[in-house]
Amino acid sequence: MPRVLVGIGTDIVYLPRFTTLLNKYAIREGSLYRVTPRFDKITNKFMHPKERNQLDLKLAKGQFKEEEIVNFIGGVWATKEAVLKAMHCYIPYNQIPPAQTIYTNLFFKENTTNGVPRITFDDGFASRSAQCYAFNQKYIENKAEALLSISHDKDYLVAFVSLMDKKS
Known part of the structure; x- marks a missing residue:
């Protein structure tokens, strides 16, 4: 049965x-970063x-270039915005x-x-609240699927989200 784009x-x-954010608020110590409050x-x-755990691992391991960390942070931000717009x-x-509830609790971007x-x-x-439960039951659980595409080139990153109705 075909899915319906909603x-x-x-x-x-x-x-x-995001490079500015990283350089201003995360202190670089060699190849590692120490984040500030x-x-x-x-x-x-x-x-x-x-997502925050993934970021902390990237910052602490010292195996990732600044560009990869910036792309990760920018990708998370763009994904959050694109999902909210699709909703x-x-x-x-x-x-x-x-928005902050949607961004930090409803979903996460992963690979x-x-x-x-x-x-x-x-x-x-x-389980976070009665409002979250009602929203989840009415619009998300067994009803919605989000498809994500991300592309980046030099200074720009774009995220595109298609929200699909799973009931169709």
Whole structure:
């Protein structure tokens, strides 16, 4: 049975903005980074804990170039924005939880073992509150699938999200 497209969203980011964030709020010590409380505060406003753990590993291992870390942060941000825009295509505005709740609790961006980016809805989202439970039951659980494409070139990264209705 064919799936139905219910929403699309896209976001483009200027990667030097995230380079500035990294250089200003994460202290480089050789090949490693030590984050400051301000860096934590900023990234915790838009990253799911799983994304934050991935970032912390990248920063602590010292195996990743600055460009890879910046692409990761920019990719997470662009994905969050694109998903929210896609949701606005089919969910009434007054029924969508606050953006920060969507960004940090509803889903996370990850890569498959082949490196393909994907969006995974967090199974624990519904248990956060009665409002989250109702939203999850009505619009997400067994109903929505988000498809993600990310592309980057030099100073820019773009994320494109297709929100599909799984019921179709």
